[in-house]
């Protein structure tokens with residue numbers, strides 16, 4: 001492709017509405033354009049990367065024995081009523097009626113459609129297993145679409161569904177998909193980790209998320225370098241090591257200390273000259289089952305998902321606003337304590353491990369010291385409620401946990417017989433009896449993977465594509481485009497690269513070198529080759545990798561072959 005013919009509308013400034021770097025760079029480099037809230041068009045350069053992700057997925061899915069199909073985006077409401085999700089799915093399901101007044105929706109996912117196909121066709125256990133996948137546009141009417149294509153309403157997805165005759169079979173299908181996903185994200189050139197997405201079943205988990213690691217990621221991941229344990233801290237909170245009771249029976253009776261204005265843990269502990277972990281925080285949460293006090297050590301934070309599991313209810317527990325705290329406890333925020341507090345009190349198990357603590361005084365401007373849990377106040381229940389922190393013990397091997405951030409790009413999930421039972425997808429087993437088909441589902445967000453790779457690979461000048469996802473692999477820059485000799489040399493190199501199957505972009509515009517460098521950096525093409533008067537006089541071209549600052553000269557005559565070799569090395573590295 002020649003730059004002069006390329007439709008790549010770039011912008012100098014970040015779009016005002018873009019909150020994350022991938023969104024900013026995708027708009028600035030002319031990869032995408034917005035049509036409506038959460039709905040984007042992919043322009044030529046963006047589409048090239050999107051197609052690369054798709055092709056890698058297709059290749060690995062086929063290799064794993066899955067077969068590609070294409071299901072409709074428009075789905076009849078009837079099958080969603082059968083599965084029970086017509087109402088359960090909520091407002092994210094975009095429902096509408098056709099001219100005959102029949103109900104339809106735009107598919108946010110395809111379990112119902114694929115189950116409908118299989119219930120009509122699968123007769124016997126001999127017809128199983130089957131794994132079907134598609135690459136298709138989905139629609140979810142997100143309440144707050146943001147982050148560009150990362151959380152859009154319409155988005156491209158690869159969704160696969162496995163069908164087995166029993167649990168061991170479903171487990172085999174799950175493992176095959178798990179391995180395929182490892183291969184896919186490796187081949188995309190991404191740093192990623194699979195994490196457990198269901199807390200209840202360490203070791204036997206049948207739900208994993210694949211996270212691309214990036215500092216800007218939405219999800220926090222706890223990770224153990226010793227055993228490889230990884231979990232999403234929000235969705236599958238790590239299990240705190242059990243803390244034993246260590247009541248300090250020698251503690252003197254508790255006493256009040258005047259602490260004027262010391263309404264934060266930081267201020268109060270400094271004033272009392274104690275560590276944050278020797279101070280008990282008492283927090284009032286609003287839950288569906290009424291307000292509760294949550295007690296946790298001063299250096300810890302409450303994990304709302306763990307709390308929700310304990311208190312139950314539909315909505316997430318929320319910290320009560322100051323007015324509600326005052327109303328419920330009679331004490332202003334910052335001075336609440338468990339001594340004399342008359343309401344349900346849940347304590348983190350870490351609280352048990354401290355013999356004595358300081359707490360809020362349950363009276364404005366006062367704290368209490370030498371408070372012994374169990375002696376001076378009674379906890380309703382102890383639970384594992386705290387959020388994971390770097391340095392915590394690994395629940396699997398007692399190694400040390402670190403915290404990383406990531407972006408979820410894939411999810412593998414064992415569905416079991418949820419849909420096959422609800423929709424009557426059965427088969428005759430070897431004994432001639434009807435059994436429900438055991439299903440699994442496996443998704444990858446395709447546009448999201450492109451965006452995540454940018455979140456992981458960029459600098460202040462623009463995108464830094466990993467070779468396997470780069471829209472172009474090499475850009476050839478004739479630095480003095482008016483000079484016919486330079487243009488001819490650049491054009492020949494460009495043609496040679498194309499001839500060798502290298503995806504090259506020739507910047508044949510009559511622009512200053514600075515502008516060409518800037519655009520090449522913004523779009524993030526991995527290899528840059530410049531042809532100038534000076535280099536040509538020496539029979540050389542100047543080579544620079546996008547991710548490095550090093551510039552080196554390579555002989556013009558060998559340039560195409562050299563670049564081919566280096567390109568192949570990088571693709572092979574990703575595969576290995």
Ligand SMILES: [Zn+2]
Pocket residue numbers: 224225226227228229394395396397398399
């Ligand atoms: Zn471990």
